[in-house]
Structures are given as structure tokens and as C-alpha cells.
Amino acid sequence: MADLDVVVVGAGFAGIYAVHALRSAGLTVRAFEAGGGIGGTWFWNSYPGARCDVESKDYSFSFSPELEQEWSWSERYPAQPEILRYLGHVADRFGLRPHIQLNTRVTAAVWSEDEALWSVTTDDGAVVTARFFVSAVGCLSAYQVPSLPGLETFEGSWYHTARWPAEGVDFTGKRVGLIGTGSTGIQVAPEVAAVAAELYVFQRTPNYAVPNRNRPWEPEAERAFKSRYREYRKEARESFLGVPITGTGRPVLDEPPEDVQRTFSERWRAGGGMPFLGAYTDLLVDQAANDVIAEFMRDRIRETVDDPAVAELLCPRTFPVGSKRLCQSDDYYAMFNRPNVTLVDLRSTPLSAVSAGGLSTTSAFYELDAIVFATGFDAISGALRQIDVRGTSGVALADQWAAGPRAYLGVAAAGFPNMFIVTGPGSPSVLSNMALSIEQHVEWIRDCIGYLSAHGYGTVQATSDAEDAWMAHVTEVAYSTLFPKADSWYIGANIPGKPRVFTTYVGGVGPYGSKCDEVAAAGYPGFALGVP
Ligand code: FAD
Numbered sequence: 001m002a003d004l005d006v007v008v009v010g011a012g013f014a015g016i017y018a019v020h021a022l023r024s025a026g027l028t029v030r031a032f033e034a035g036g037g038i039g040g041t042w043f044w045n046s047y048p049g050a051r052c053d054v055e056s057k058d059y060s061f062s063f064s065p066e067l068e069q070e071w072s073w074s075e076r077y078p079a080q081p082e083i084l085r086y087l088g089h090v091a092d093r094f095g096l097r098p099h100i101q102l103n104t105r106v107t108a109a110v111w112s113e114d115e116a117l118w119s120v121t122t123d124d125g126a127v128v129t130a131r132f133f134v135s136a137v138g139c140l141s142a143y144q145v146p147s148l149p150g151l152e153t154f155e156g157s158w159y160h161t162a163r164w165p166a167e168g169v170d171f172t173g174k175r176v177g178l179i180g181t182g183s184t185g186i187q188v189a190p191e192v193a194a195v196a197a198e199l200y201v202f203q204r205t206p207n208y209a210v211p212n213r214n215r216p217w218e219p220e221a222e223r224a225f226k227s228r229y230r231e232y233r234k235e236a237r238e239s240f241l242g243v244p245i246t247g248t249g250r251p252v253l254d255e256p257p258e259d260v261q262r263t264f265s266e267r268w269r270a271g272g273g274m275p276f277l278g279a280y281t282d283l284l285v286d287q288a289a290n291d292v293i294a295e296f297m298r299d300r301i302r303e304t305v306d307d308p309a310v311a312e313l314l315c316p317r318t319f320p321v322g323s324k325r326l327c328q329s330d331d332y333y334a335m336f337n338r339p340n341v342t343l344v345d346l347r348s349t350p351l352s353a354v355s356a357g358g359l360s361t362t363s364a365f366y367e368l369d370a371i372v373f374a375t376g377f378d379a380i381s382g383a384l385r386q387i388d389v390r391g392t393s394g395v396a397l398a399d400q401w402a403a404g405p406r407a408y409l410g411v412a413a414a415g416f417p418n419m420f421i422v423t424g425p426g427s428p429s430v431l432s433n434m435a436l437s438i439e440q441h442v443e444w445i446r447d448c449i450g451y452l453s454a455h456g457y458g459t460v461q462a463t464s465d466a467e468d469a470w471m472a473h474v475t476e477v478a479y480s481t482l483f484p485k486a487d488s489w490y491i492g493a494n495i496p497g498k499p500r501v502f503t504t505y506v507g508g509v510g511p512y513g514s515k516c517d518e519v520a521a522a523g524y525p526g527f528a529l530g531v532p
């Protein structure tokens, strides 16, 4: 007899909703969270400038119409403290905190075939058993600090953005080096530049950023929007990205150039990455089409940055627009016009070492008081691989995923019975509005467990054939787009030695949800259901 019905690992958007949904279905549930607070991404990434890039009317829970109506977002893209407050409110409103154990890392999870239960070990040495094991460890929670020789000798302070001190960091009058120009680096840089004596931005690959045009959500507009929130959420679930976007519905290559410029300019003025990239149908599937949007964006950089040489260094050329997460910032490029900001091009002069006083490249030494690493994550599989997960016959998940992470429908790995992965490899996860994708997965998992109970089954596991077929489909769809052309974390290229496999489903949130619904309605083909 297991201690619990379900163990959940993690208490971000996914863990919080899993606790609520599974408890509401009558199950006994405990979540373990390594952090000292709930919120996941929004607990850890408290660096200055952190905010969402999907508008919060979308990037929020839809499961409760009451919650939806009573919560008010202050702006279009709220900053991290507000999103963290929202998640705290959700936990309080639905009485979830007593079921979430903080400051506790899950270190191992082992399936017992005889007893048909999971034994879950935590870093305090405790072991708890459960019928089901739900991973909500996050696609972007295992952060990475590059191994730079001499970092341990640095006499200043260094930080990774995903482990930012809760009390904040005062960079006033300091000489700061920032490594990394992804979504995070682009958000944190202008905030540091505003107070630091000097900011050196160490750039290996320039990135595309569209403006946010962030602004307050006026009460009038909010009221009008909320009056049709339910219909809007339905449209979101059926949409391609988990956000209803209105595109032109036409390929850019068929449009007269002046219309293209007008369309992109209008969307540039309105702000937001998804509407911009969603303007035409061929932007992410045809390199020639992508070249059009890329040149439009490079022109915006050139007209913003005063020094033409700096502007050219900031112009991305090595990957298609959108094949890495499109960054969003209202002030990143303009920041390079400040006298206290220097762009250091690591392509021509790579980083070589850290020493007591600062950072060296192959051509210069930069005296620094602080280094900020905005160097990203071992994405999709990194956090789950840090747990010693063992399935049937003691097979380790880490071994099974040696050639790349895989899961049937992005939610269940073959050979790991009664284990579910929220937004796992093979799901739309990181290429969607994740709040919505998380809800869809959690509800599917809840319903699957409900089906087992209702039909007298005790176990469920994906078959290898179903997993293989699904991952082949995921690969086929991915390689019909431009996504695999980028050396991005989407494909594991940012982690030395990680297999280069594109594991996110780019076939669309709506079609993916329908497929999951079909499988459930048909009694879970592709899964072996067992009586314990
Ligand atoms: P997380 O929020 O990452 O939570 C996972 C939790 O699991 C963490 O708190 C972690 O400590 C815990 N955990 C991991 N391993 C263990 C273990 N072994 N034991 C115990 N606990 C463990 N997505 C969007 O759609 N829109 C956005 O605007 C957006 N902005 C983002 C901004 C930043 C800075 C980052 C890093 C990501 C952003 N994302 C965004 C992606 C974001 O990660 C997801 O939207 C969402 O927050 C993920 O929720 P989650 O619960 O799945 O994972």
C-alpha cells in the first residue's frame, strides 16, 4: 500500500496546478520543491528586468473562471515579482501550500514492479511511496554556468540569473561583465547599464529582439476583455502557439514588398514576438521568407544604434529569425548608445580566463567588480536527468535518454510505468504559451489516472512502438521547418556533449491537444494498461 496516490516534483506553474487538479480529483498528493518558495521559474529568476514575453492575459491559469475574473494584471508583460505574487495567490486561494514541501530536493525515484509503486527519495534521506510519479521539474530550471578557467579565483561577485539573490544586487557604480545575450541577457542588460559605472556585454552570438511596447492594462480595457475571457481561452487552446494570433494568412514571398514593410512596421510598433513572427505563413518554413523578416529586423538595429560598427556586430546572421526564442525588449539595442556600455565580440576574441580582477579575452583584459552569467539552461531534460529515475528492470531514465530525451505524446516514457512528465520531450512545451500547455498536460494526466481507476486498471505505460512513432513524427515535423538550423538550446546545442536532437513538437498546440484528446477518448492506444 503506497503512502500517497501521487508524488509531484516541482512547484512552479506545473507543480502548483498538478497539486490542485489531482487533489480535486480525490487523490492524495504531495509535491516536493527544491526551492525555498513556490513559483519555479518565477521564484528563481528574480534578476532585474525579468518579465514574461507572453502577455499575462494568456500566460496565466484558465482552470478557474473566478480566479481569472478576480486577478488583475498591472501591465501587458508584468515583471517577475508580480507573476510570483500571482502564483502565491493561486496557492493560497486553493489551499495548496500544506501539500507542497519546500526546501526538499528529490534525488531518486525507483519503480517497484512487484508492488506497483514508486519509491521517492529526497535529500533529507526520507523515502515516500506513491502509485504515480509526476515530474513537474521544468524545461528551463537546470541552469548552466560555463566552465571558465579561474572562476574560483575571481575576487568580485558573480551571479547566474537563474539563482538571483532574493534580496537583489546593487550594481551602483560597479564595473559589471555580462555573459550571454539570450532572452535573459537582453532583459537584464539595460537594468544593469542604468546603474553600473561600466557594463561590458560579452556577446558570442547576436540575437533578434522585438519591442514589447509594454504598457499598463487600463481598467476599461481589462473589463472589456474579461467579459469574453472564456471564449478567448477556448480560442487559445485551439490555436497554434497557445495564444490566438491573427496573421495575414499569406506567404511573405507572395506579397508586394511595400505591403510587407507596412505589415512588419505595424506589428513592430504594436510590440510582441508572437504577432510579429505570426504575420506570414512561410516565415518559419522557408529560408528566403525568413531572410525578409531578418533584414527588416537588422534595419531596425541599424537605425537604433548610433555606432555603425557596433550595430553590425549586433546584427544576427547565423540563424533564422524565430529558430531561437525571439527575444523581447524595448531598450536593449538603444542601450548600446550609452557611454558606459561596451560590446565585446567573443567571436573574434573568445573568452580565455577569469582571474582575481576580471575577465580576459584572447585580446584584452576587463577589470570587473561583478560577473553576471545569463548563460541559460540544460533545457527540456536537464532537471529530470538530475534525479536517479529507474523504471522497469531498474533501467535508468538517464541511460534511456542517452541519445536524446523522448516520450510518447511528450508525457510518458516507455519503460516507466505510472510516471508522467508535464511538458516533456515531444510536447509543444517551450514553443508555446507554457501556462496553457501545462494546464492541458496536467488535465490529461488527471483524466488518465481517473480512467485507470474507473476501469479497474492500476498501471499505465507508454509502449516503445508508440514512443518511437511519436518521436519520429516530432522529428519529421521539426525538420519541415527552419527550427533545427539554429545552434540553440531547443536542440541541445548549448550544452557540451549533449546529443543534438530536436524534441519539441512544432505541429501546433491545437492539433497536439486534439491528438491527446483522441488517445484518451479511444481508451489510450499506445499505452499498456495493467492490473496490478
Ligand atoms: P519551473 O517553473 O521551472 O518549476 C520547476 C520547479 O521544479 C523548480 O522550482 C525547481 O526548483 C523544481 N525542481 C526541479 N528539480 C527538482 C527536484 N529534483 N526536486 C525538487 N524540486 C525540483 N514561458 C512562457 O510561456 N512565457 C514566458 O513569458 C516565459 N518567460 C520565462 C522567463 C524566464 C526567465 C524563464 C527562465 C522561463 C520563462 N518561460 C516562459 C518558461 C517557463 O519556464 C515556463 O513558462 C513555466 O514557468 C514553467 O513552469 P514549470 O512548473 O513547468 O517549471
Ligand code: NAP
Pocket: 051, 052, 053, 054, 140, 146, 147, 179, 180, 181, 182, 183, 184, 185, 187, 203, 204, 205, 325, 328, 346, 351, 374, 375, 376, 377, 430, 489, 494
Ligand atoms: P539562452 O537563450 O540559452 O542564452 C544563453 C546565452 O549565453 C547565449 O547568448 C549564449 O551564446 C551565451 N553563452 C552560453 N555559454 C556561453 C559561453 N561559454 N561563453 C559565452 N557565451 C555563452 O538562455 P536564456 O537567455 O536564459 O534563455 C533561455 C530561455 O528562457 C529563453 O529562450 C526563453 O524561452 C526563456 N526566457 C524567457 C524570457 C522572457 O522574455 N519571458 C526571459 C528569459 C528567459 P550562444 O548563443 O553563442 O550559445
